[in-house]
Amino acid sequence: MRLQGKANSSLTVAIIGGGFGGAAAAVALQSVGIKADLYEQATSIKEVGAGIGMRPPTCRYFKQWGIYDAIMNKTTESYYMEILKANGDVIIREQWPLLTDDENERWSRLIHRADFIETFMDHIPAENVHLGYKAVKIIEHDDLVEVHFENGQKVEVDLVVGADGIRSNIRKEFISDCEPVPAKAHAYRAVVDGMDKYGFATDETFRVYVDGDVMVYLLPLPHRNQISFDVTVKSEDTSWRPDITNEEILDLVKNFEPRVRKIAESLTIEDYTCRSLFDIEPLENWSTNRITLLGDAAHAMLHHQGSGANMAIQDAGALAEALRDSDSIMEALQKYQAERKPITDVYQRLSRQEPTQESQTAFPEKATFEKVAE
Ligand SMILES: Cc1cc2nc3c(=O)[nH]c(=O)nc-3n(C[C@H](O)[C@H](O)[C@H](O)COP(=O)(O)OP(=O)(O)OC[C@H]3O[C@@H](n4cnc5c(N)ncnc54)[C@H](O)[C@@H]3O)c2cc1C
Structure with a gap:
């Protein structure tokens, strides 16, 4: 030194x-x-x-x-990210970008x-x-x-x-x-057990469903047989810990494909961490x-x-x-x-x-x- x-x-x-x-x-x-x-x-x-x-x-x-x-x-190790419509139609499927000089490193470790x-x-x-x-x-x-x-x-x-x-x-x-700076959006996050119950058994793709102001991020954790579930929605409420009910979250995802709805239905409000987003x-x-x-x-x-x-x-x-x-x-x-x-x-x-x-x-x-x- x-x-x-x-x-x-x-x-x-x-x-x-x-x-x-x-x-x-x-x-x-x-x-x-x-x-x-x-x-x-x-x-x-x-x-x-x-x-x-x-x-x-x-x-x-x-x-x-x-x-x-x-x-x-x-x-x-995850190789792909997808952006999907609420009904599950894939809009974009793309390999993680290369951020290093090693061609083999097109991945993200979840x-x-x-x-x-x-x-x-x-x-x-x-x-x-x-x-x-x-x-x-x-x-x-x-x-x-x-x-x-x-x-x-x-x-x-x-x-x-x-x-x-x-x-x-x-x-x-x-x-x-x-x-x-408030982003005027909330994120409600939970980890769900039993990934295999939802039809994502061997899947390592990181998925983002978008439907207007609502986004659902699904990050698989197959080594734990879990999925990380994150609902992000626009909101004028900028309190750091917003109050939200399970019924309101279920309503946000009501148009989403059955696998997403099934995950939301398996959760109670106590399972979520809810916060407003700022940068x-x-x-x-x-x-x-x-x-x-x-x-x-x-x-x-x-x-x-x-x-x-x-x-x-x-x-x-x-x-x-x-x-x-x-x-x-x-x-x-x-x-x-x-x-x-x-x-x-x-x-x-x-x-x-x-x-x-x-x-x-x-x-x-x-x-x-x-x-x-x-
Ligand atoms: C919904 C959401 C999803 C995200 N997803 C991703 C992702 O996929 N990938 C990614 O890279 N990032 C993600 N992030 C961002 C990531 O969570 C943060 O950037 C990261 O946690 C910041 O870490 P930090 O240590 O700087 O701050 P923090 O995690 O906020 O830690 C600050 C610590 O300082 C302590 N502290 C504060 N004041 C004092 C004090 N006076 N004395 C002693 N201790 C104090 C606090 O208690 C806290 O433990 C996400 C964030 C959100 C909100």
Whole structure:
């Protein structure tokens, strides 16, 4: 480590937030010899019941961090995405786009969010994970940052990583007072057991049904014999946790093909996680001298391109590499932002594009990303 003459092992980092971004940052920093402590306000690390798709650039980091096999063992490889009409007619069937230089990597690895976060947490030493630590005050000095927690504890570190999500207080206090932008849409998500009961037994295709303002995302998790079911619908109600009844959800999917209706009919409202969707506008800058943002805190985006968690994890990899390869924290933070922000800016824009019955492609990012990667 060349950082200000410090050995990697003596740089101290406090990561605020134990979501995908914070947990990935802890694993990534550890993989380059930096001891980072993770502080999460909740008293346990939990993820909502839902599936997620991991793209090859993200999975390449898992190899570097030594967690590839542990994660891959809990995934299913998917090669195709479909956009369908409500009645099940396929409008587009397309292979996942190539985001790397390896022709064989036209896939997405489908995983349950809880399995994913659990694997990260299994690879962070227990003494570096601090639950029930809500950061309430941060003071940046020339040579260190003080972090004060609601429980009365305080730490002094060289660098703070704000991985505190879309409503980041760290962003608000140090970087930008931008407010989350409502997408005027809700997402109702649940994981359904017994995938084989619904006629999707050996199917690894990721499907998006569209019917006017209603979209149903079906992400198969065959290794768990489950399906992740996500109903997204336009709504003027922008409360973070909208109130919705099971009858209203059943009504939304009443025109959909029988397999979709059957899934909805098997669920009760308690099975769903319901939230309004928000993103933020791209920020001009992610860092001060000793505080930086990562994941949704830096670039929250909508879920239409399934990219937010992938971006958070890739941020973690880029930040760790920049710290490993720089002479100062400031240089590292500049490198980190220079590498990541052009990519996340594009994904933020693309993620506002939702699939429609008129979509020409399932992956509007395809051409753009081949260009950005050049
Ligand atoms: C419906 C939906 C579907 C999605 N599908 C996909 C997908 O298929 N693929 C994909 O890549 N992405 C997807 N995403 C996006 C993805 O979920 C997010 O981008 C990702 O979870 C962001 O991770 P994060 O760690 O940055 O933030 P978060 O997961 O929000 O974590 C922030 C953490 O910080 C903690 N925290 C906040 N303040 C403090 C504080 N003061 N002190 C201590 N801790 C604090 C919070 O408790 C929380 O645990 C989807 C999102 C939605 C809404």
